[in-house]
Amino acid sequence: MxxxxxxxxxxxxxxxxxxxxxxxxxxxxxxxxxxxxxxxxxxxxxxxxxxxxxxxxxxxxxxxxxxxxxxxxxxxxxxxxxxxxxxxxxxxxxxxxxxxxxxxxxxxxxxxxxxxxxxxxxxxxxxxxxxxxxxxxxxxxxxxxxxxxxxxxxxxxxxxxxxxxxxxxxxxxxxxxxxxxxxxxxxxxxxxxxxxxxERTADCVVAGFRWHKSGPIVGSLLLGLYADDGTLHHVGVTASFPMARRKTLLDDLAPYRDVDFAAHPWGGWAEHAADGAQLAGAGSRWNAGKDLSFVPLRPELVAEVAYDHMEGERFRHIPSFRRWRPDRDPHSCTFAQLEVPASFTLSDILPGL
Structure with missing residues (x-):
């Protein structure tokens, strides 16, 4: 060439x-x-x-x-x-x-x-x-x-x-x-x-966290939304925190760590891993050696995050943490709060696509 x-x-x-x-x-x-x-x-x-x-x-x-x-x-x-x-x-x-x-x-x-x-x-x-x-x-x-x-x-x-x-x-x-x-x-x-x-905001249940690669501080918070049948779906993570904030997050999460993993909404993820389900602890398709295990939390903490759009039932890009929402009932954090874009077909602008 x-x-x-x-x-x-x-x-x-x-x-x-x-x-x-x-x-x-x-x-x-x-x-x-x-x-x-x-x-x-x-x-x-x-x-x-x-x-x-x-x-x-x-x-x-x-x-x-x-x-x-x-x-x-x-x-x-x-x-x-x-x-x-x-x-x-x-x-x-x-x-x-x-x-x-x-x-x-x-x-x-x-x-x-x-x-x-x-x-x-x-x-x-x-x-x-x-x-x-x-x-x-x-x-x-x-x-x-x-x-x-x-x-x-x-x-x-x-x-x-x-x-x-x-x-x-x-x-x-x-x-x-x-x-x-x-x-x-x-x-x-x-x-x-x-x-x-x-950019939009959504109130999500924080149902777990992952450790940061550098040590015993928070790496990311695992976010969930409730479906109509009462199932808590894993919809992504929020992970952009200053290092000092990652340390203090542990204090925020401490009251919710006393949870039996077997009773956690995502406690059975391993049983479904063979089905390719994108659940909170499932392995990474891109890096087989990457540890995606998480520390479960009682699903009682609500966080407001900013996001751009959804890809299916997950945030397409990592949303940004905005604030805690102690005033929100976790079970009110459902998919119904998400804005649904108006229908549009690509062939209207690029014929054949």
Whole structure:
């Protein structure tokens, strides 16, 4: 492979802001695997955000990119999997598997798509030093004839349209929008773009905690919500605490530690581990040696957390701890409090996805 921009490349990043800045360019924030595609003739390489190749996991996408991309180019974008008209991040995660037979099976069962949103090189031209307005224009022109599963992300310069996208696209699994300065050059690993994501709060039952890797202080709090049948479902963890706060959290949790694990709502997780259930103590699919055991707590403590959106019955990203809610009855912490995004189908903006 011999390109003007060679792998690995750390993708340009975005910093969070609370409102959509009027920079003249806004596009959907795709919830997938950030990927930089390098093509030089028959050679195609998919580079991930951590600069490790993902080529082997998406054979169907490699063939589509080889068939449709310019002979020599470097393209920044996102790999996504869509099911039932919306993004399915859990299905996308399943695509990363060590067994070639499983990779090939999933390539048929849950095929991936690539959504391009920046052009870093074309032919012998390194475009990373050019303004984004030029890179975007060349991307749109060069990719004008692509067909599914390859797409160019839609974009708008109209603030009203951008706000509408922010409010409606979430129904299809997108988690916000990205604003980009039109005069900006491509700066790997720099937060020069702006991301605007949804933030909501939920009151959750704290039913356990995990120790911090550095010693006997709190690493994360395990969060639960009650379903209609009275079952306490594990919905994620909150883990962003200053080190000093992690120590004092032990005092907050101490009154709730006198619990019989066998009587705990998640005490039987091991019995279901073979079923692949995502329960509080289940092992990690990504790191078989990682200890995910937890210290149970009486499910009587309620915490308010801030989150962006749900992926099924779990928080898609780790929510932020806001405060304790001693005024809340733990059994009132149900899924019913969660805001349900308006329905939206991805094919409305990207036909065939």
């Amino acid at each position: 011999d390109l003007p921009v060679m792998p690995p490349v750390a993708p340009m990043l975005a910093k969070s802001v609370s409102t959509i800045p009027d920079l003249g360019h806004v596009e959907p924030k795709w919830d997938g695997f950030r990927t930089i595609v390098f093509r030089d003739g028959d050679e195609v390489e998919l580079g991930s955000r951590n600069e490790r190749p993902m080529t082997r996991y998406f054979p169907e996408l490699v063939e589509a990119l080889r068939a449709q991309l310019p002979e020599r180019c470097v393209v920044d974008g996102e790999i996504v999997v869509a099911t039932d008209g919306g993004l399915d991040f859990e299905a996308l995660q399943q695509r990363i598997h060590p067994a070639a037979s499983r990779v090939n099976l999933l390539a048929v069962q849950t095929p991936a798509s690539f959504i391009a949103f920046d052009l870093l090189a074309l032919g012998d031209d390194d475009l990373t030093g050019r303004p984004f307005s030029e890179r975007r224009a060349r991307l749109v022109d060069t990719f004008s004839g692509v067909e599914p599963p390859v797409y160019v992300t839609p974009a708008t310069g109209d603030p009203a349209v951008a706000q509408e996208w922010f409010e409606t696209f979430e129904g299809a699994g997108l988690d916000g929008v990205i604003a980009k300065p039109l005069d900006g050059t491509y700066q790997p690993n720099k937060r020069t773009m702006f991301k605007i994501k949804h």
